[in-house]
Structure formats: structure tokens, C-alpha cells
């Protein structure tokens with residue numbers, strides 16, 4: 001899905017992670033890669049220009065928040081702007097009783113989307129019924145019925161030629177269902193006939209949701225189509241289908257995101273399973289190749305507290321401080337993710353090395369927990385009998401305890417050499433923190 005855009009975004013990230021400095025030149029290099037990816041995904045040139053300008057301005061002018069390095073700052077801004085660009089808000093998908101009407105042009109994927117939604121709500125434990133109101137295409141009703149059978153959802157169809165009359169009967173039939181989904185007929189274009197039919201279905205049905213189904217392969221034209229349907233019947237959301245089968249999906253999603261009606265789902269294949277709730281944050285994280293980037297950056301902000309780090313330098317770096325630093329780092333989650341989040345490509349770091357770090361940290365925490373208050377505060381009292389006792393209590397070897405103490409002493413020495421100013425400038429640089437601990 002959206003391979004070209006994904007490649008462009010990842011190359012852009014590489015420019016930032018590998019740059020010596022984050023300056024005008026490296027930001028421009030990043031933007032050039034991003035533009036290539038966006039344009040080859042059929043994203044509108046003006047939109048590409050707009051996001052480029054915004055990125056340049058923000059990355060070069062905004063000051064990183066305490067606890068965030070300039071590199072993380074640049075990644076964070078790239079993430080935020082892409083999320084804004086691909087859909088400001090996450091759609092609110094109700095999982096209770098509701099009536100849904102599906103509308104759209106010929107072959108957009110309406111009937112498939114009906115079965116996809118049917119399966120999704122069924123999997124959530126809701127009772128579902130579908131009504132086939134396409135009275136124009138001869139095989140339409142049978143197609144919906146077959147899909148319904150496949151997912152075990154009842155379908156109301158009739159050989160009648162009056163869509164409103166079928167709808168009324170179907171509504172009575174499925175009065176007790178949690179979710180009712182109505183499939184309507186497609187047309188070549190938004191014409192008067194289509195408008196009249198949808199309006200009369202809407203009047204009788206009074207649906208809570210009217211979803212426009214639009215295929216990704218029409219690219220930028222999707223936004224215009226969504227705008228027109230919105231003016232015509234007031235759509236509440238858009239389902240962009242065929243995301244898997246189109247290189248133009250970037251154009252479709254980005255223009256739809258600007259219409260006022262949110263993209264609620266994306267269709268990613270032909271089977272009833274191929275439907276995903278559209279969440280711009282997750283979608284952008286996926287494009288950037290960093291799972292839950294947003295969450296990681298938020299955590300990084302919480303955990304790395306420059307002020308307390310400065311206090312450490314000003315005062316004594318006790319084993320308690322050491323423990324706190326380790327805890328902070330553990331809160332951040334798996335080490336490999338942290339490395340990725342600060343722009344270090346973890347594939348260059350052997351996987352088992354990362355694993356050793358995590359295991360070592362776990363042991364150290366046990367060791368620190370087995371120490372008395374006095375030992376933590378005045379580590380110089382540590383002798384071999386104390387170390388033996390601690391090792392036993394922590395379930396580790398004496399060598400592990402010695403290793404931890406040696407690392408603590410090394411870290412203390414290194415921290416003493418840092419001036420507070422130095423730390424502030426590089427404040428929150430997790431890479432440096434990792435190095436301090438010589439893990």
C-alpha cells in the first residue's frame with residue numbers, strides 16, 4: 001500500500017537521521033525526498049508545496065522542547081504535518097446501534113464495502129442485517145446475498161424495482177438488528193437521477209451514517225467527488241477502497257482529508273476481511289516505518305527531565321539517581337524502539353547486543369532493589385560481604401554486582417565531567433544517556 005510514498009518518507013527520514021547537522025541544507029534534502037514520494041503518489045503539487053514550506057519553517061524556526069533533540073524534533077514535526085495532511089482527526093467509529101447508507105459511483109466498491117462493514121460489526125459482537133437497494137444492475141441483489149452468506153449475515157433482497165419500497169420492507173425485517181447496512185445503486189456520474197434516488201432513500205431510512213465509497217485509483221479526483229456528494233446528501237464519512245491496487249492512493253486520501261467529511265475506513269483488498277479503520281496517526285507511523293512514533297515521542301518528553309539531570313550534575317550522583325535513570329530508560333519500552341525513535345537505524349546494531357542491554361538493565365534493577373538505603377546513598381561502604389548478600393538477594397552472581405558498581409562509578413565520573421550547559425544543549429539525547437551508562 002502506497003509504496004512510493006512510503007519510500008519517499010523513509011528516504012526523507014534517512015536524510016535527517018544521517019545528517020551531521022540539522023540545518024537548511026539537510027532539511028531541504030529531506031524535503032526533496034518527501035516531494036518525490038508525494039508526487040509519485042498523485043498528491044496535488046500545491047499541497048506538496050504547502051507541506052514543504054510548513055516543514056521548512058517549523059523545523060528551522062521552532063525550538064525543540066526540553067528533553068527532545070533537534071533530530072527528534074525534526075522527526076516529530078514531519079510526523080505532525082503528515083498527520084495533519086492525511087486527515088486531522090481520527091474518525092469516531094460507533095460500535096453500537098446504527099443505520100448506515102452506502103453511496104457512490106459505479107464499481108467504487110459499495111457492495112464489497114457493505115460485506116466488509118457487516119463482518120467488522122459482527123466481529124464486534126453486534127447483530128447485523130444488510131438490505132440490497134440496487135434495483136438497476138441485474139445481478140446486484142444476488143451479489144450482496146452471496147457476500148452475506150459468506151460472512152453469515154442476513155441480507156434482505158427483492159425482485160421489486162422500487163428501491164424505497166425494498167428499503168421499507170427491509171427496515172421492518174431488521175428492526176431488531178444492532179447495525180443495518182443499505183447498499184445502493186451506482187451511476188456513471190453524479191446526475192439528477194442518482195441524487196433523487198439517494199435523497200428519497202435518506203428520507204425514508206434516516207441513517208446515522210452516510211458513507212461515500214470512492215476508489216483510490218481515481219487519485220486526486222476523489223476529493224472533488226467527495227465534495228460533490230457532500231453537497232448533495234451530506235455524507236458523514238468516506239471509505240477509500242482499492243488502496244491495495246492503486247499507486248494514486250496518496251492523491252485520494254489527501255484530497256478526501258480536506259473535504260470536511262473524514263475518511264473513516266480504507267479498503268485494502270477484495271475479501272470481506274480487507275477493511276481497516278482509518279487512523280491518520282497509525283497510518284503515518286506505518287508510512288514512516290516507526291510503530292507508534294507519537295507514543296514514543298510523548299514518552300520521551302515525560303521521561304527525560306533535563307532539570308533533574310542538571311541537579312544530578314550539581315549534586316552527588318547517588319546509586320538512587322542511577323536507579324532512577326535506569327527506570328526512566330526502562331519506561332521507554334524496548335530498547336530497539338527507542339533507538340529507532342531517535343533516528344538510529346537499529347538494523348545496524350546487532351539484535352543480540354540490544355537484548356543484552358535490556359537483560360543487563362533488568363539485573364541491575366534487581367541489584368539496586370536488594371541494596372539497603374545506606375548502600376545506595378553511600379556506595380563506598382560496599383565490600384565483598386555486602387556484595388555477596390546483595391547478589392543472593394537479587395538472584396544474580398557477585399560478578400554482576402561488581403559490574404553494576406563499576407558502571408555506576410564510571411557513569412558518576414563521566415557525569416562529573418559534564419557541565420550543566422552542555423547537558424542542556426544536548427538535553428534528553430537518549431543516545432548520550434545510553435553512552436553514559438556504557439551498557
Ligand SMILES: Nc1nc2c(ncn2[C@@H]2O[C@H](COP(=O)(O)OP(=O)(O)OP(=O)(O)O)[C@@H](O)[C@H]2O)c(=O)[nH]1
Nearest residue numbers: 106107108109110111112186242245267268269270
Ligand atoms: N483490490 C481491491 N478490489 C476491490 C476493493 N473493493 C472492491 N473491489 C473490487 O472492485 C470491484 C467492484 O466492487 P463492488 O463492490 O461490486 O462495487 P460497487 O460499487 O458495488 O459496484 P456497482 O454496484 O456496480 O456500482 C469488484 O471486483 C471488487 O472485488 C478493494 O478494496 N481492493
Ligand SMILES: [Mg+2]
Nearest residue numbers: 110111134140
Ligand atoms: Mg454494487
